[in-house]
Amino acid sequence: MAGKKVLIVYAHQEPKSFNAALKDTAVQELSVQGCAVTVSDLYAMGFEPRATRSDITGALSSPESFNYGVEAHEAFKRRALASDILAEQRKVQEADLVIFQFPLYWFSVPAIMKGWMDRVLCQGFAFDIPGFYDSGFLKGKLALLSLTTGGVASMYTKAGDSGDFRYFLWPLQHGTLHFCGFKVLAPQISFAPEYSSEEERKSMVASWTQRLKSLWTEEPIQCSPSWYFGQ
Amino acid sequence: MAGKKVLIVYAHQEPKSFNAALKDTAVQELSVQGCAVTVSDLYAMGFEPRATRSDITGALSSPESFNYGVEAHEAFKRRALASDILAEQRKVQEADLVIFQFPLYWFSVPAIMKGWMDRVLCQGFAFDIPGFYDSGFLKGKLALLSLTTGGVASMYTKAGDSGDFRYFLWPLQHGTLHFCGFKVLAPQISFAPEYSSEEERKSMVASWTQRLKSLWTEEPIQCSPSWYFGQ
Numbered sequence: 001m002a003g004k005k006v007l008i009v010y011a012h013q014e015p016k017s018f019n020a021a022l023k024d025t026a027v028q029e030l031s032v033q034g035c036a037v038t039v040s041d042l043y044a045m046g047f048e049p050r051a052t053r054s055d056i057t058g059a060l061s062s063p064e065s066f067n068y069g070v071e072a073h074e075a076f077k078r079r080a081l082a083s084d085i086l087a088e089q090r091k092v093q094e095a096d097l098v099i100f101q102f103p104l105y106w107f108s109v110p111a112i113m114k115g116w117m118d119r120v121l122c123q124g125f126a127f128d129i130p131g132f133y134d135s136g137f138l139k140g141k142l143a144l145l146s147l148t149t150g151g152v153a154s155m156y157t158k159a160g161d162s163g164d165f166r167y168f169l170w171p172l173q174h175g176t177l178h179f180c181g182f183k184v185l186a187p188q189i190s191f192a193p194e195y196s197s198e199e200e201r202k203s204m205v206a207s208w209t210q211r212l213k214s215l216w217t218e219e220p221i222q223c224s225p226s227w228y229f230g231q
Numbered sequence: 232m233a234g235k236k237v238l239i240v241y242a243h244q245e246p247k248s249f250n251a252a253l254k255d256t257a258v259q260e261l262s263v264q265g266c267a268v269t270v271s272d273l274y275a276m277g278f279e280p281r282a283t284r285s286d287i288t289g290a291l292s293s294p295e296s297f298n299y300g301v302e303a304h305e306a307f308k309r310r311a312l313a314s315d316i317l318a319e320q321r322k323v324q325e326a327d328l329v330i331f332q333f334p335l336y337w338f339s340v341p342a343i344m345k346g347w348m349d350r351v352l353c354q355g356f357a358f359d360i361p362g363f364y365d366s367g368f369l370k371g372k373l374a375l376l377s378l379t380t381g382g383v384a385s386m387y388t389k390a391g392d393s394g395d396f397r398y399f400l401w402p403l404q405h406g407t408l409h410f411c412g413f414k415v416l417a418p419q420i421s422f423a424p425e426y427s428s429e430e431e432r433k434s435m436v437a438s439w440t441q442r443l444k445s446l447w448t449e450e451p452i453q454c455s456p457s458w459y460f461g462q
Contacts, residue, residue, distance in 0.1 A: 111350075150300065
């Protein structure tokens with residue numbers, strides 16, 4: 001939708017990959033709509049995933065025993081976080097929608113994207129205690145996971161070896177995004193592109209492009225156990 | 232138990248932390264039992280979490296489009312993985328039990344430990360297609376997650392805001408460890424040490440030490456949806 005700002009956090013090593021094609025079509029389609037699109041290409045940026053002392057510039061508030069969460073919170077308040085974290089926080093702050101584009105690694109995001117979550121979504125910026133879930137500081141924003149799997153769709157069903165795909169979304173969509181206040185749109189899951197024909201892959205890209213055309217009219221999902229576990 | 236080999240994969244930045252105390256007591260108790268204990272102290276090692284081209288030495292099998300999973304699998308077969316990955320794989324191969332000691336970050340492991348899983352547990356080493364879940368290549372080994380939480384125990388119940396703690400264990404225990412063939416022992420969860428008194432923290436360390444005394448007689452959990460979701 002014209003005027004909307006979108007951040008795409010993207011984690012794939014290869015510009016010719018299927019994940020890149022999904023990212024590229026999102027950039028193109030959203031730009032055509034008049035959105036301002038920013039991409040954080042984590043591998044190309046050499047994004048640092050490790051949460052360490054280096055994330056805090058200047059003195060620590062409790063140097064006798066390093067507590068990352070406490071120090072990051074304090075550093076956020078006194079604007080003393082590392083510049084790469086601040087840059088990502090600015091992008092999130094400006095965005096109306098954040099899309100995460102990644103291949104599923106071990107039922108989750110690749111470590112480089114996990115590090116983005118660990119370091120960027122710090123206390124004070126994304127949430128506080130209290131100030132989480134529906135009161136998370138990123139409320140009013142939308143988030144969407146667009147991911148590819150190694151396994152075929154039938155593996156990710158209640159009866160399949162890997163269980164319903166919604167099970168593995170819980171830590172990401174509920175424990176992370178909802179915790180920070182995001183409203184979460186339905187995930188875009190492209191199953192097993194490596195086991196698909198070129199035609200099937202094109203069809204998956206086309207589905208995503210088509211969905212993006214009416215994305216702004218979608219209702220977010222209900223981030224509650226019943227959506228994930230049918231309880 | 233005398234003669235058993237244990238690998239502790241440990242992810243905390245601070246040697247004086249509560250996570251360090253849990254790791255230290257495990258090293259001590261298991262050593263007293265006569266186990267050979269190895270610790271991978273990920274932050275101290277500066278462990279690399281990012282899955283990149285650098286993980287493969289020499290030429291790629293498909294240089295025209297980099298596919299990490301495929302290249303890591305090929306590199307494993309021709310012994311061309313980066314030396315830090317090989318070193319960790321040797322430790323896993325020798326271990327009867329792998330303990331993961333970490334603070335919960337976003338319902339999951341910190342990025343540095345996610346990177347250990349992404350890079351070390353590669354196809355050919357930890358599993359193959361077929362050759363996963365009960366046929367995973369690490370079958371015969373035990374794994375155990377020992378973690379600390381930020382939130383208090385009541386948050387991690389079916390009625391709590393964060394849902395049952397078993398929900399967030401699914402991607403780690405089932406999707407990763409069980410996939411590789413590990414039998415998984417019950418998790419050791421130390422809730423909210425930051426909100427606990429010194430006495431309560433000592434009691435949590437003592438519980439863990441006590442449990443380790445009879446760990447080798449424990450039955451693994453049933454890694455099936457019913458354990459996680461009560462279905």
